[in-house]
Amino acid sequence: MNLQDQNSEPEVTPELAQEHGLTEWEYNRIIELIGREPNYTELGCFSVMWSEHCSYKNSIALLKTLPRKGERLLVEAGEENAGLVDIGDGHAIAFKIESHNHPSAIEPYQGAATGVGGILRDIFTMGARPIAALNSLRFGDLTNPRVKYLFRNVVKGVGDYGNCFGVPTVGGEVYFDKCYTDNPLVNAMAVGVVRHSRIATAVAKGVGNPVMIVGSATGRDGIHGATFASEDLSEESEARRPSVQVGDPFTEKLLLEATLEVIKANYLIGIQDMGAAGIICSTSEMSFRGSAGMDINLDLVPTREENMTAYEILLSESQERMLMVVKNGYEERVKDIFKKWDLHSVVIGTVTDDGYLHFWKDNDLKASIPARSLVLGGDAPVYKRETKKPEYLNEIKNTAMHLSEPSDYNGVLLQLLTSSNITSKRWVYEQYDSMVQTNTVIGPGSDAAVIRVKKTDKAIAVSTDCNGRYVFLNPRRGAQIAVAEAARNVVCSGAKPVAITNCLNFGNPYDPEIYYQFSETIAGMRDACTVFGTPVTGGNVSFYNESPTDRVYPTPVIGMLGVIDNLNDTTQSGFSNEGDQIFLIGKTTGHTGGSEYMALIHGKILGDAPLIDLQKEKLLQDFVLQAIQDGLIESAHDLSEGGLAVALAESCITGNKKPIGAKIKYNTELRPDMFLFGEDQSRIIVSVKESNLLKFKRLYDRYLSLTMQEIGNVGGKDLVVNDTIKLDVEEIFHLYYTSIEKIMSSENIYN
Numbered sequence: 001m002n003l004q005d006q007n008s009e010p011e012v013t014p015e016l017a018q019e020h021g022l023t024e025w026e027y028n029r030i031i032e033l034i035g036r037e038p039n040y041t042e043l044g045c046f047s048v049m050w051s052e053h054c055s056y057k058n059s060i061a062l063l064k065t066l067p068r069k070g071e072r073l074l075v076e077a078g079e080e081n082a083g084l085v086d087i088g089d090g091h092a093i094a095f096k097i098e099s100h101n102h103p104s105a106i107e108p109y110q111g112a113a114t115g116v117g118g119i120l121r122d123i124f125t126m127g128a129r130p131i132a133a134l135n136s137l138r139f140g141d142l143t144n145p146r147v148k149y150l151f152r153n154v155v156k157g158v159g160d161y162g163n164c165f166g167v168p169t170v171g172g173e174v175y176f177d178k179c180y181t182d183n184p185l186v187n188a189m190a191v192g193v194v195r196h197s198r199i200a201t202a203v204a205k206g207v208g209n210p211v212m213i214v215g216s217a218t219g220r221d222g223i224h225g226a227t228f229a230s231e232d233l234s235e236e237s238e239a240r241r242p243s244v245q246v247g248d249p250f251t252e253k254l255l256l257e258a259t260l261e262v263i264k265a266n267y268l269i270g271i272q273d274m275g276a277a278g279i280i281c282s283t284s285e286m287s288f289r290g291s292a293g294m295d296i297n298l299d300l301v302p303t304r305e306e307n308m309t310a311y312e313i314l315l316s317e318s319q320e321r322m323l324m325v326v327k328n329g330y331e332e333r334v335k336d337i338f339k340k341w342d343l344h345s346v347v348i349g350t351v352t353d354d355g356y357l358h359f360w361k362d363n364d365l366k367a368s369i370p371a372r373s374l375v376l377g378g379d380a381p382v383y384k385r386e387t388k389k390p391e392y393l394n395e396i397k398n399t400a401m402h403l404s405e406p407s408d409y410n411g412v413l414l415q416l417l418t419s420s421n422i423t424s425k426r427w428v429y430e431q432y433d434s435m436v437q438t439n440t441v442i443g444p445g446s447d448a449a450v451i452r453v454k455k456t457d458k459a460i461a462v463s464t465d466c467n468g469r470y471v472f473l474n475p476r477r478g479a480q481i482a483v484a485e486a487a488r489n490v491v492c493s494g495a496k497p498v499a500i501t502n503c504l505n506f507g508n509p510y511d512p513e514i515y516y517q518f519s520e521t522i523a524g525m526r527d528a529c530t531v532f533g534t535p536v537t538g539g540n541v542s543f544y545n546e547s548p549t550d551r552v553y554p555t556p557v558i559g560m561l562g563v564i565d566n567l568n569d570t571t572q573s574g575f576s577n578e579g580d581q582i583f584l585i586g587k588t589t590g591h592t593g594g595s596e597y598m599a600l601i602h603g604k605i606l607g608d609a610p611l612i613d614l615q616k617e618k619l620l621q622d623f624v625l626q627a628i629q630d631g632l633i634e635s636a637h638d639l640s641e642g643g644l645a646v647a648l649a650e651s652c653i654t655g656n657k658k659p660i661g662a663k664i665k666y667n668t669e670l671r672p673d674m675f676l677f678g679e680d681q682s683r684i685i686v687s688v689k690e691s692n693l694l695k696f697k698r699l700y701d702r703y704l705s706l707t708m709q710e711i712g713n714v715g716g717k718d719l720v721v722n723d724t725i726k727l728d729v730e731e732i733f734h735l736y737y738t739s740i741e742k743i744m745s746s747e748n749i750y751n
Contacts, residue, residue, distance in 0.1 A: 009040035009311075016040075020047035026381060033373040041311045041359070041367045048277040048315055049284060049374040052543050056376055058509040059541040061384045062522045070535035072498050074199070078376070081122040081202055081273060082192075083537020085499050087563050089456050090196050094128035097136075097189035097464070097503045097559040099542035104157075104186040107244040108150045112157030114247040115188040117319055120165060121273035124256050125322065127200035127263045128192030131439055132451050133162050135172040135188050136464040136503065136557040137428075140181030142420055142743050147176075150184050152744065158188070159431040164249035165256075168440050169432035171449035172464050176420040179468075182547035187503040187540075189559045191462055193453055200263045203270035204283075204325045204351050205290035211349040212331065213279070214338055215255045215321040217304040221246050222278070222317025251320045251343070258341040259322060265337070267330040269351075274321040280314040280374070282323035283357055287371035288378050294371075296349035298361040310359055310366035325351060387519055388512035396473065396606050403592065403602050405673055409645075409724040412601055416642045416677070417649055417732060418739040419600050427740040445654060446573045447489040447638055450564065459570060461495035461562040467641070468553030473594045474609035475517045479524030479556050481609060481681055484617045485640060486560035487532050491621045492636040492684060494569040494628045495562025497532055502539040502558055507551040509543045517554040525556065531614040532621075534560070571628050573637040574655025575662060575687050580634050580714040582662060583696075584644065586620055586683030587707040590674025596641040597677035612681040616706070620682050623703040632688060632696045639683040645676040645721065647685055652719050652729045653736060659729040661716035666709060672724050687714055 010016060017027040020043055030038055030046050038046065052058055068077040074084040074092055082096035100115025116133060123130045135158055140147040162169045167190070204211070222245035262268060270290070272282040279301070283294050298313045308316075326334050331347055338345035352358075357374075359367040372378030406412045416422055429444035441459055442450040448463040465486035471478030487497040504521065507514040529536060539559070545552040564570060575582075592598050593607020627633045635655065639647045653659045668675045688696045700708055720726050 012038055012040055012043050017043060020044065021051055022047055026050060029381065033379055034369060039367070041314065042369055044311045044315050045280045045367060045369060045374065049280060050380055054277050054281060055380040056541055057381045058383050058385055058543065060376060061382055062519055065522060066526050066536040067529050068536055070499060070533065073535055073537060077536050077538040081125045083499060083501055084126065084199065085537065085561060087453070087458060087460070089458070091453060091456065092194050092196060092199065093191060093460060093561060094123050094126040094194055095189065095191040095501055095559065095561055096122050096538055097187055097501045097557065098540040099503050099505060100186045100188060101183060101505065101542050101545055103244040104154055104184055105182065108153035109157040110244050110246055112154040112186050113161040114245045114319055115186055116158055116161040117247045117249065117252050118275045119188045119190040120167065120252065121275065123190045123192035124259055125200065125202065125271055125273045126192065126194060127198045127260065128194035129260060130167045130190050130192045131437060132191040132449065132462060133167050133169045133189065134449065134462060134464050134559065136185070136466065137172065137174045138180040138185035138468070138555060139176050140178050142176055144181060147181060148744065154184065154186055155428050155431055161247060161249045163433045165253050166436055168434045168436045170434050170440055170443050170451060171462060174425045174428055175468065177553065179550050179552050182549060183545045183552050185505050185545065185552065185555060187557050189464060189501065191460065198263055200268060200271050202272040202286055203290040204286035204292045204294060206269055206328070206351055207353045209269055209328050209351045210326050210331050210347045211294055211296065211351060212324045212326055212334060212345055213301055213321060213348050214324055214345040215343055216248065216251055216318060217302040217344060218313055218316050218321065219304045219318045220308065220312055220316060223312055223315045245317050245319050247319045254341045254343055255320050255322065258338050258343055261337050262334055265333070267327055267334050269325040269327060271322055271324045274323060276317060278314065278316045279323070284371045284374040286323065286325065287357060288375045291355065293352040293354045293356040294349050295352050295358045296360065298359055298366070300346055300348040302344045302346055310361045314359060385509050385515040386512040387516040389516055390513040397608055403598065405671060406601065409672065410727055412677070413645050413649060413725055413727065414735060415600060416596060416646055417736050419596065420740065421596055422642050422646055423739040424737045425740065426737050427744055441570055442493060442572065446493065448493040448495070448562065450493050450570050452567060457566055459564040459567050461490040461493040461564060463489040463560045464557055465489060465560065466555055466557045468555040469594050469605060470609040471521060471556060472553040473607065475520035475554055476524035477609045477612060479521040480528045480612055480614060482556055482558045483525055483528035483532065484612060484614065484681065485638065486558040487534060488621060488638045488684065490560050490562030491625050492571065492573060492638050493562070494571040495564045496625060497534050497560055497562045499537050499561050500529060500534050500558050501537050502556055504541045505545050505552060505555040505557065506543050507546040521554055521556050528614055531618050569629050571633060571636050572655060573635060573651065574653065575635055575651045575660050575714045576655040576657050577634055577689065578715040580687040580689055581693060581710060582664065582712045582714060583686050583688065584683065584709045584711050585624065585686065585706060586680070588644070588675060588678065588680050588683065590670040590678040591680045592674060592678050595677065595679045597643065597673070610679055610681045617682040619703060619706060620684065623700070623706060624684055624686065627696060627699055630695070630699065632692045632699065633686045634689055635687045637685050639685065641679065643677045643679050645725065648721065649719055649732050651685060653733040659733045660714060661718045661729050662712055662714050663716060664712035664721040666711045666722065676721065676724070
C-alpha cells in the first residue's frame, strides 16, 4: 500500500520534527517503527501522541510503582478513561481528575470550561452518569490585576460549564501563592455512578465492526493542544491562543444522554472520548487495547470549517465528540438515537485486524501507522530522567527561625481567617450550582462533599487536597501529607477512604531538581496509599508548569473517594449544640515550619514540612470513623492550615445552624502561638454530646496510643481560648465569608 505523495505538504526533516516537539532520537525511532520516513500528517500524529501530555513518557516508569490494585477496583489504573470502584449493591463509582493549566493561563474562561467538559466525558464514556464535579485551583497574589482576571474567569468558566451541563459542583480547594502567578493550576475532577451491567470500555475489536464519530462537528480549534500542554509557558504562548479549545455544555448534555442511551441499549463494542489529540488519540488507543486496527475515511468526518486537511482533522481537539465501535448491523439504531438528540453520528470506517491505522482523504491514503507505535504501553518512548536534590532544600531547612511572639492573638487569628488561603471560598462556590440533581448531602465549604447514591442507603464523600508549600519543603513527606489530609477529610464526613485519583503538577521534567521533586512525591504517595489502603485509580501528570520568571510549587493534588454505607453516618464539620464537649485528638508539638502563620504573619517560608506518622494517622482515622459510625460524634473537623485556632473558629461558623461560640481551656508547655497556629498533622477536633461522653471515652480506651485532650465546650456568643483569644463569632463569620468578595468587588483594571 503506497502513500500518496502530497506536494502541498511541507517536506519532513529532522528540523521540522524538532519544531513538532520531537527529539532527534525520537524522530529516528519513528523511522525505525514504520520502516520509512513519515510524511507530514504522520509526523503530526506522532508529535501529539508522543507529547508528554499523551504519552507520559517522563512519568510512566515512576507511576507504575504506585499501588494500582485493590479489592474494590474494577479496572487497574490506566486501563480505561477513568477509575472504577465497586461500592456494593451492583453499583460502581467512576472518578478522575485532570489538568487544564496551560489553556487556562492563555484563555482562562474556555480553558477552565473545556477542562470541566473533558473530565465529564471521561466519566460518561464509562457508562456512568456524572453526579458531582470538584476542582483544585491555584493562582498568584490576588492583589495582582492579571491574577484577579485569571481567577474571575477560571471560576466563571468552571461554573458556567458545570451549571449548564447540570452537574453539581460540590467541593474543591483554592490556594494563592506568587509562584502560580504566570502558571495558574486548573485541575478538574468528576464523579459518576454506574451499574456493573452498564460499564462501557474503550476498546476496538471485531473485524468489520463499524467505527462512528458522534457529537459535534470537527473544527480547527485545539490543534496541537497536547503539544502546547507539554512545553513551558513563555512570552510567545499568547500567540498559541488558537490551541485552546472552545466548549459547548449544552451540546455535551445532549451527548451525555445519547451516549448513555446507546450504552444501555447494548449496541456498542467500545467507546472513547475525544480529548487531547482528538481522532488520532482515540483511534490509536482503542485499537491498541483490542489488538486491532482501523480503516478510516476522513472525508466522512463532519467538519464545521472548509478545506480541512487530514493533518488538521486528525489533530483537532474540538470538544463534545466521541469515537464509537458499534456492533455490526446496529449502525442505524445508533444513528436514530443521536438524531433524536440532534447530534452528528456518522460511520467513518471499520475495524481491521492488521494493527494499523489507515487514514484516507480525497481517495488518497494520507497516513498508515501501527497503532501500538503511538501509544502509552506500546512503542511510545519511556524515560526516567536524572534527579538531583535541590540546593534550596538545605538552605531553607538550615536557616534559623526566630519568630517573635505576637502581642495581639485576636488580631493574628483574624488575619489568618481573612487570608486568601484560609478564608471562605464562598465567592467561588456560590457561582456553582451545588444542589442540582438533589443528591448533595454536604456541599462546598466543609471538609469533604457528600453525595447520596440514589436508590441505595449509601453515599460517597469526595475531597481534593494538597498543600504545595509542604511538598516544596519536603517532596516525599508533603505528598504523604496530601494523601493523609484527603483521607482525613472524607473520614471527618463519615466515609471510609477507598481509592484516590491524582493530578501531579510540576515544572520541567528535564530539570534534575524538578525530577527529584517528582520522584520523591511518587514515593510519598506510594507510602501513604499503601498504609491507608487507597490504591491509585489513575489521573494526570502536568509537567512544564513554569515561565521565564517562576516555577510552581510541586503540587500533587489528591482526589480522594470515600464510601458511606449508611447515610445516617454523615457528619458535619461545624459545632451545632450548646453544651457539647470538644476534644482535640492527636498530638500537638507546635510545628510552624511551612505554616500559614509563618508565611503570613512573619513573612517566611522556611523549615521542614510537618512530621507525619502514617500508622498513627491511620489509627486516628479508624478511631474517628468508628466513633461516627457508633453515633458518638456531633461534628468532626480536621486541623490543617492555621492550626487549632483556625479549626476552632471554622467549627464555630460552619455548622448547619447559626454561628455558635466555644469556650476552650487547655494546658500546654508550648508557647501559645505554637500551640494555636502550629500545623502538626494527624489531628481532628470533635464535639460530643454529654449523653455520649461515657461511650466515647470507652471507645477511646481501645486507642490509647492516640493522644486526646478534652479542651472545652460549645456555647455562647464568643470564641474564648484561655486568656489569649476572645472574639465574637458573628464578627468571625462576617469577616471569614466576605474577605474574597471584597477583593473581587474592587476595581479590576486588567483587560
